[in-house]
Every structure is written in structure tokens, then in C-alpha cells.
Amino acid sequence: MTTIATTGRFEGRVGIVTGAGSGVGRATALRLAAEGGSVVVADVRGDAAAETVALIESAGGRALAVTTDVRSEEAVRAMVAAAVDRFGRLDILHNNAAALGPDVYGRDLDIEHLDLEVWEQTLAVNARGVFLSVKHAIAPMRASGGGSIVNTISVAALHGGDDHASYGSSKATIMAFTRYAASAYGPDRIRCNAVAPGLILSETAKAVLSEEQLEEFRIERALPWASDPEDIAASVLWLCSDEARCITGHTLVVDSGIMARRPRDILADWDDARSAAPGARS
Secondary structure, three states: OOOOOOOOOOOOOEEEEEOOOOHHHHHHHHHHHHOOOEEEEEEOOHHHHHHHHHHHHHOOOEEEEEEOOOOOHHHHHHHHHHHHHHHOOOOEEEEOOOOOOOOOHHHOOOHHHOOHHHHHHHHHHHHHHHHHHHHHHHHHHHHOOOEEEEEEOOHHHOOOOOOOHHHHHHHHHHHHHHHHHHHHHHHHOEEEEEEEEOOEOOHHHHHHOOHHHHHHHHHHOOOOOOEOHHHHHHHHHHHHOHHHOOOOOOEEEEOOOOOOOOHHHHHHHHHHHHHHOOOOOO
């Protein structure tokens, strides 16, 4: 876990974090509260949202748990209303909720064998959820004198692959939508950016990835370390801060150098790793 000093730079501000029951969302909510912000912790899993709030409150922070399915416009409208009703304003929105469960992401196969249901469910959570959250956040942010929106996408929006077409396409949709929102609401002093992680070594990832998979990810990176949820949270909050006041419509890649490497260099490293593996043929 990355340890990062806090500064109190969000004192008096109010933020909503979706998908905040675990991983990057929880890390962002904890960090935002630690830096003085009041946080609406939104997650489709109400018990997980409540756990995040308990962590915030035990550290002296201010938070409210809201069970929210971001696919539902009624639920998203209620989420935003809860933030304003409880804390009086809205300044920050981190759209982090994503369809990553085995029932959706785990069935996101190659295009020829991809079920329409998986495609539609992925787009509903990842793209529709961002659209609805931004749609309903604009008015209270405008009333607060401006605000900052950060959407979590992925390096999957920047490359292709043999599978996970639904996921990558949904994240690319959000990347384009980010630019449209930035263009439309800049005059209202509302900024909109995206953060694109690579592999995030969350507790879930460490539990499900094999040593072989972790080694493959290591070979792809330019840096020897992968990011953890706190690294992504730090990037999100920097984009939300006044330090980034001139940045909007931008996608910040936080991937430990995956996208920086040339494919031939990655392939060479893979060959070297295979040659050095125990039992490799000479």
C-alpha cells in the first residue's frame, strides 16, 4: 500500500465517489475525507459502502453511504440529491463504478462468442452510469460555483486485444464522453478528466491472479512496480484539486509505463523470461 501525506486541500468541499465499496473507489473516498472533504460513498453493494463510511468516520471524517445502481437514472438522481441534502453542495464527482464481476467481465470473451447480454450490461454500468452521474451532477456543481469530475477508464481504451471487447469499448466511450463534458461545461467552471490505470494490484487482483499472470504483467511494464488503489486515488484527487485547475478534457494514464513500451521490446523480454524459466529448452 502506498503511503501519501495529506494536506487538507479539500476542506469544505463535497464529493461523490461511485464504486466506493472497495478498491480504487474506497481508496479515493478515504483520501478525500482525510484531506477534509465530505464524501458520499456510493456502491451497488450497500454493506460495502457502509464499511467504507465506517472507516472514514473512525478516522474523524464525514461521509454518507448511499446504495446506488448507476444504471438507474432514478437511483443516480437520488444519489446526487443525497449529497446536496446532507452536505449542502457538490464539488467533486469520481465515476469509478464498473462491471468487473465474473458474471459480466468474466464472460467478456472474443467477439465471435460474446453474448449480447454481456455487451449490454458492460455498457450499461460503465458508460450509461457515467453519463447519468455527470448529467445529474452538473446543476449542483454549477450552483456551487464549479467543480471537478474524474472518470475512471483503463488502458484497455487505448489498445485492442483478443477478448474484453465490451470492457475496452465501454472505457473508450467514457474517454470520448469526458472530452464532450469538458467542452460543454468549461464555461461553468466545471472540469472533466479521466484517469486510465493499467493493472491495479488490489487485494482482489492479488487473490485471483496467478504467479504466471503477475509475471506477464511485470514484463509489460516499464517500471518494476504496478500501481495499487492508493496510487490511482492520488491521481484522481490531484485532477480534482486546484493544482490541476487548467487541466480538462484530459486522460491521465497511470499504468507504470505499459503504454510507453514498444511491442518488440515486450516480446524480447517475454522471450528472455521463457529462456530463463526452469526447464526451458536450451
